Amino acid sequence: MAPARLSHVFLLARDFGALVDFYHRTLGLALLHHAEGEFAFLDLGGPRLAIYPGRSDADTSAPHWFLVLDVDDVEAAAADLRERGVEVEPVRSVPFGRAADLADPEGNRIELHQAD
Numbered sequence: 001m002a003p004a005r006l007s008h009v010f011l012l013a014r015d016f017g018a019l020v021d022f023y024h025r026t027l028g029l030a031l032l033h034h035a036e037g038e039f040a041f042l043d044l045g046g047p048r049l050a051i052y053p054g055r056s057d058a059d060t061s062a063p064h065w066f067l068v069l070d071v072d073d074v075e076a077a078a079a080d081l082r083e084r085g086v087e088v089e090p091v092r093s094v095p096f097g098r099a100a101d102l103a104d105p106e107g108n109r110i111e112l113h114q115a116d
């Protein structure tokens with residue numbers, strides 16, 4: 001599955017506004033894209049930090065972060081991983097491209113992303 005580049009680290013927020021404010025105003029990360037209450041992308045000096053609402057206090061076992069790896073061809077990368085025995089979800093449309101999800105051996109989510 002080469003080449004792959006770290007693209008985003010996603011955080012699901014309990015308090016979207018407070019988390020965006022912390023990373024942008026307190027830590028000084030540049031705000032690249034922002035749709036109030038929907039998503040924010042901040043600059044990490046190459047990769048981006050993506051913040052989305054949706055983390056619930058009720059389900060503390062659900063992951064609140066995941067990695068996004070940019071690939072040149074998400075269909076080919078997913079097929080390659082499936083041939084290696086990795087369970088990869090079907091490719092789907094997402095904002096800014098197409099993606100497929102998989103999990104590492106401990107259940108941490110990884111998204112393969114092909115930009116538009």
